[in-house]
Amino acid sequence: MKIVLAIDSSDFSKVAIKELGKFPLPKESEVCIINVYEYRALPTSGLHSTTATLYKYPDEAIKNAQIIGDKIISEAIKILKEENESLNITTSVISGLPKKEILEKAESFGADLIVVGSQGQGAFSRLLLGSVSQYLATQAKCSVMILKDKDAK
Amino acid sequence: MKIVLAVDGSDFSKVAIKKLAKFPLPQGSEISIINVYEHPAMSTPELISTTVTLDVYYQEFIANAEKIGKKIVSEAGKVLKEKNRSLLITTNVISGLPKREILEKAESFDADLIVVGSQGQGAFSRLLLGSVSQYLATHAKCSVLIVKEKENA
Numbered sequence: 001m002k003i004v005l006a007i008d009s010s011d012f013s014k015v016a017i018k019e020l021g022k023f024p025l026p027k028e029s030e031v032c033i034i035n036v037y038e039y040r041a042l043p044t045s046g047l048h049s050t051t052a053t054l055y056k057y058p059d060e061a062i063k064n065a066q067i068i069g070d071k072i073i074s075e076a077i078k079i080l081k082e083e084n085e086s087l088n089i090t091t092s093v094i095s096g097l098p099k100k101e102i103l104e105k106a107e108s109f110g111a112d113l114i115v116v117g118s119q120g121q122g123a124f125s126r127l128l129l130g131s132v133s134q135y136l137a138t139q140a141k142c143s144v145m146i147l148k149d150k151d152a153k
Numbered sequence: 154m155k156i157v158l159a160v161d162g163s164d165f166s167k168v169a170i171k172k173l174a175k176f177p178l179p180q181g182s183e184i185s186i187i188n189v190y191e192h193p194a195m196s197t198p199e200l201i202s203t204t205v206t207l208d209v210y211y212q213e214f215i216a217n218a219e220k221i222g223k224k225i226v227s228e229a230g231k232v233l234k235e236k237n238r239s240l241l242i243t244t245n246v247i248s249g250l251p252k253r254e255i256l257e258k259a260e261s262f263d264a265d266l267i268v269v270g271s272q273g274q275g276a277f278s279r280l281l282l283g284s285v286s287q288y289l290a291t292h293a294k295c296s297v298l299i300v301k302e303k304e305n306a
């Protein structure tokens with residue numbers, strides 16, 4: 001079974017990672033863990049500047065996002081492996097619009113299943129009860145699992 | 154592991170049953186298979202009548218819905234049992250609003266996971282790309298698996 005696990009640094013993602021580790025997956029399942037960060041300059045591309053300071057800002061932001069993404073993912077690998085040794089894990093940190101990148105990854109990876117937490121990081125998402133999860137639930141071509149810990153309160 | 158599998162007679166539900174059977178569920182997992190039908194009077198309460206004819210109509214409707222529902226859930230149970238003999242399966246046919254009854258069942262059964270197809274039977278649901286799945290994805294306290302057959306697979 002091929003699975004895309006999309007995570008950010010939220011507690012909801014941590015629950016999803018742990019629950020996926022405990023989930024009864026077929027042996028040798030492949031899990032592709034992705035973290036998508038939004039490039040802040042995206043919505044205001046007209047504001048791009050060639051002055052040294054501003055120019056440097058997006059570079060640094062991207063670098064930091066990559067570092068944070070790598071860290072989120074390496075922690076996820078650790079948890080998954082602890083729970084289920086047989087998993088084959090690949091990873092990637094991607095820049096873009098989360099819901100779109102998750103769907104694209106699922107297609108290119110040939111995923112049977114997309115796994116996400118119930119809510120993401122964005123304050124706006126939280127208001128909408130997980131706009132990404134909801135978008136995936138309706139738009140993905142493969143199965144989607146929203147993992148929650150029912151005993152957590 | 155405790156799972157609520159909600160099915161109707163749609164092909165989407167058949168896919169959900171088939172895919173759920175592919176997970177190596179732990180020995181002795183409990184699966185509650187439910188089919189929810191809407192009482193015709195619920196959508197048109199003003200039509201409730203005490204005349205014999207309408208009353209007979211409702212009685213027949215309910216009898217038929219129960220009969221069809223029982224067939225759907227028992228067939229689902231058979232498919233799952235074939236793959237995994239250790240599963241403890243219970244079945245119920247319930248009258249009510251599908252999304253609400255599924256959530257209530259999940260709570261009373263103390264389910265870890267709700268499994269549904271990506272779209273149900275209702276024409277209206279189909280328009281909304283599976284309003285029940287979407288509702289569950291945002292409102293359930295436990296994990297939700299929305300099953301789809303991957304295209305070209």
